[in-house]
Amino acid sequence: MAQSVKWAVGTCFIAWMYIYGFLLLCFDTLASSFPPTLLGSVILFVAYHYLKLPPPDDEQVELLLGRDPWLDDNNEITALENSTSNEESSGDSDKTDKGEKILRNLKVIAHRGAGLDAPENSIASFRKCKDRGCNAVEFDVSLTSDGVPVIFHDRFVDRVSDGNGEISLMTLSEARKLDISHKHPFREWYKGERIPTLEEAVKECLSLDLTMFIDIKVNDVRTVPHILGLFGKEVKAGDLPGLVSTPANVWMPPSGTNMHSKAIVTTFHPYLIYLIRRADPRIACTLGWRPFSISSVSYSASAALGPAGMHGCTRPQYSGMFTNLGARIMDEIVGWCFQRGIPYHLLGLSGLLIHKDFLSPEMLRQWRAKGLRIIAWTVNNPTEKQYFSKILKVAYITDTLDAESNHNLPDGLDLAATR
Secondary structure, three states: OHHHHHHHHHHHHHHHHHHHHHHHHHHHHHHHHOOHHHHHHHHHHHHHHHHOOOOOOHHHHHHHHOOOHHHOOOOOOOHHHHHHHHHHHOOHHHHHHHHHHHHOOOOEEEEOOOOOOOOOOOHHHHHHHHHOOOOEEEEEEEEOOOOOEEEOOOOEOOOOOOOOOEHHHOOHHHHOOOOOOOOOOOHHHOOOOOOOEHHHHHHHHHHHOOEEEEEEOOOOOOHHHHHHHHOOOOOOOOOOOOOOOOOOOOOOOOOOOOHHHOEEEEEOOHHHHHHHHHHOOOOOEEEEEOOOOOOEOOOOHHHHHOHHHOOOOOOEOOOOHHHHHHHHHHHHHHHHHHHHOHHHHHHOOOEEEEEOOOOOHHHHHHHHHOOOEEEEEOOOOHHHHHHHHHHOOOEEEEOOOOOOOOOOOOOOOOOHHHO
């Protein structure tokens, strides 16, 4: 027995030495022929070109976002005014085409349906946006415990409703009992407003002819089949990594509904965008971004400056010192990738949603050189609205449609610095 064990150990040791020597020989030959730096760069280059996704057609993006305000010589005239004057001056034959294109020239997107004017992410807020002449709304998609996509932003329901707890731990029937007008300043006008499902929200926006920015809040692959279903793509279990079962409640719009020209998908989670666009490259997507997105809960320029110009944390995402340090390191890596345009090229993005306090003329120069559309969020101050609309000439997302004005640019204003 001892002799057998000794033979086995000796044989395995000698065999491993041969294998190890062969691997070392191969590696040394490869490294001497191709330096590791060059070899690694080639491997990353090949992987990048294999994984990268093509962007949607420019025509489709223009149908969704219209002409870039930077290229529009009549930027100080609102889309609605342009549409009206165009219809008055043109015949019936070309009225619809020109008017529709100008109406889609988006300047203002209502954040959560303009949540300061009506209960956020509600059917009533979408209707109010349409009544006030806004043709684009952004709303958030979360999942209930029974896997139904609902239009809700926060992790907890406490801030906006008469209930408490996590939305992801509630069934659809439990979530529907909440009154999301309960803590709104205008709650007397919207009593009994309920959390809508994704199906109800999309149906309403289609009936109102609103451009939709569908923001996926949860980093959960189960949301992907529901989003793809809106664009007529059926997904089964095994089609996506991490999808263990086929969702039973995926809703698809009626046949003939061209959702590709009516909706943009946006999120802070690049992996979800990759899964969506890998399955259907015609879907236009934008990526949301702000500094300290991993390590902090929120961000503002005043908090980020901190004492003596040091970066200050608005509110740490994690309590542990080493966990928070790791998150800050990841923030730097992600920020570098973002500045280099890696997400844009890899995901085939149609635009970027950037925090207003971080958006600068220099950044706009860089992204416009890449042909990418920029949208600022969240812009509520009337003066800031004028700055982003008239000076930087970018569309913006806002919580309120109040104080929307159309003043001309001041005489003598030098725009050269922003070009």
